[in-house]
Amino acid sequence: MKKYFLGIDLGSTTSKAVIVNEKDEIIGRGITNTRANYTVATEIARLEAIYNARFSLLKLKLEDEIQSKPEYKKYIEDVESVFQYLQFKKRLDRLNVQFKDTIATTFENELRDIVAKHVENIVKTIGPIIHDDFLYGNLGSKNQFFRDIVSEHFNKEIGKLDKALFEPLMLVYDKSITSVENELTEFNFKELVFQALEILHDKYQNLEETIAENQSIEFDTEMNLLKGNFKNVHDSIKEHIMFVANMDIHIANMVGTGYGRALLPFPEKCIKSEILCHAFGAHAVFPNTKTVLDIGGQDTKAIQVDSHGLVTSFHMNDRCAAGCGRYLGYIADEFSISLNELGPLALEAKSEVNICSTCTVFAAAEIRELLNVGQKRSDILAGLHRAIVMRAMSLLARSGGVRNEFTFTGGVARNQAVLKYVSELVHKNYGDDIIINIHPDSIFMGALGGAMFARRSHVE
């Protein structure tokens, strides 16, 4: 039986899981932003990584078909996307029930009826929009959390209503979302994947009508290839799906890391420091890495590694977490936008406003003042992004500077504006020859390092 290895990274903001095979190749990733206890977070991330692993194994199994026939690739991606939608839908239904409970216990009389009616309308409106985003857009590949997806649409709908409704409706949302997010919802992979196949069957069956409504689909080559051919693709893939759905993904060993690692019910040798895991993961993906910068939810780490990926020294922020992921979350709240919108907005800047405050709370006050004097949101955000990268640069300097090659990891590495300033300032301070590595899976580096340690200690 093939062996797989699991790494769990329990961060301050998100929990991540990575499954690797015996060659250290990533075959499954899972991530959650639940603020529930770490046991729930671990389980959510682990299950998601296992679902993801089944799809990876399916793609590996059908590697030849995928390469020769683009419609196979498209079809599998679609199955995965619909599979994600079905998980999302189950949570949304659960959220709807929670909304009703919250409304019943929070409001009385006429206000209760008004709020209930509006919430019902919002759910009715956003449900189909999100359905289409998953089925016809590429929402599934965006790695967005349940909370982010729902809040974006929920906020938009509230914005269309009378201002007096803002507070009661937001109250319902805030009181309901966390408990749903913190619940461990178990899904039956096989059931969901076959349900996904049925939905896809309908989608392609009715594609002519959909295309008539949505011009952009007409130019999608892969989708056009599938249009007349989906039944064949479906039939030939079905048995493979059945195979991976029944497969026993045998986790031979696991290692936990991150802030919550001490709480994991793992033996001592299976608990590793996140410094070692991040460095090991980053080094595995980019073997020439000498310096790693990791910006996570509440800490920034500057790590120096040797040619084997072993840590020689590290520095972390102490006493203050300004400039980390949580800081960005707070700033996004101040601007009433989602975390994902921060970077793109900052990149629209025509100039950078100088932000003096490195303290999160003071920065918020400074932002309000700057908005009052008419500074543009994008320019302020550009200044903010620059300010936090300056903090990271100081930490890098304290740790011994940037050595070639430099790998940037952690959740904040997903932010394009942060990337822009990191590249700019690293090159400016340490020379244009420095190679900067960033991987789309940068947020998973700690969990990857953990999974790799799990494999090694199993072998030993």
Next chain:
Amino acid sequence: MSKDIAKEKSMIIQKEMISRLFKDLSTAKETGKKVVYTFVPGNISELILSFGMLPVYPEINALQSGMRKKSADFIRDAEKIGHSEDVCTYVKCDVGMMINGNIGPNGEKIPEPDLFLLSYTGCFTFMKWFETLKRLYPDVPVALLHTPYQENHKVTPEMTAYMVKQLKEEVIPKMEKVSGNKYDEEKLKACLRNSSKVEDYIMKIFDTTKNVPSPIDAYFAGVYYIGPINNGFRGSDEAVNYYHELYNEILERVNLGLGPITPEGVMEKERFRLVVEGPPNWTHFREFWKLFYDMGAVIVASSYTKVGGVYDMGFRVNPEKPLESLAEYCMNCYTNLNLEQRVELLSKCITDYKADGFLVNSIKSCNSFSAGQLMIMQQLERQLEIPVGFIESDLVDPRYFSYSNIKNRLESFFQMLDQRKMY
């Protein structure tokens, strides 16, 4: 680890010595003994003793207050009267203790000073500290002994002459006036003969960490070992007796192949050998120590145990040249060494004591230690290819000891050492 630890004879001797000193201090006004406030680095206590006066060390009082969980209130009171958050917490703790009646660690009042002996070695805060105390005790004279910094890597004859001149023209006349006794060089020489013996013992004691396992922890237990020489007993017969006893006890441990004693008994398995730079945190001293011994980490050398004198590079007082010796002793204190000399010294410790790693405990409010620590760390990392670590805490302000942050970094550091041992 065995839970029952018998108190070693040297521990009992030290306890008696310290308690006798505080007793003498608390009765100084009745016995007519004069009291000199001075600092540990560059403490020329032999001179004080030769005049029959008693020394008081404000840093020792502050760290004792920290260990006894009294520093938070003292610091708060000092801040109330205007000392900023950034001021050295030893100073604030000391000021707080004084404005609260100057009650010492034994619960008895520490007498007011008759003289401030301001010999400062590398720490400029000492000047401001005594300026502040001078405001509290405006009638007390100050004898200033300026110790030239070893900027150019060495002590020159001119530097020694400069200090001897100050001793002759500034310090000794003021001591004569305050004590009412004439300077007696023979008495000073006798004290220095004792110091010389003690310096030899101290070096031999800290050299026992060459053994594997190390019989002592040169940081957490080391701060107790340097207690008598830094706290009133430089140059005394009692100090010679104490260090003789301590050395023999440690040799016994070496013969038995025993590891260091911790608050929870003998550390049975030595996993990591470290050299530590920077003072310890005093408010959470036991918790801080436990983070190390629980991991099997023993400190084989520390710069902090050298604040009261550095003997590793061969310096010993010469009783035949008493004033020159006092001058050279002051100039050779750890915080008076330039940064390259500190790197050299630490590098020697890492090599001689076969350390696996180097750790800095950076103190938020201590400039004399913290300045240059990153440079020291990076140079040692580069020169010796040794794993290095960096943590932050404070001397006696409990607000700056973040247990979980320190634990998190230490765990990473120890795992890093472990990993390096495997490959």
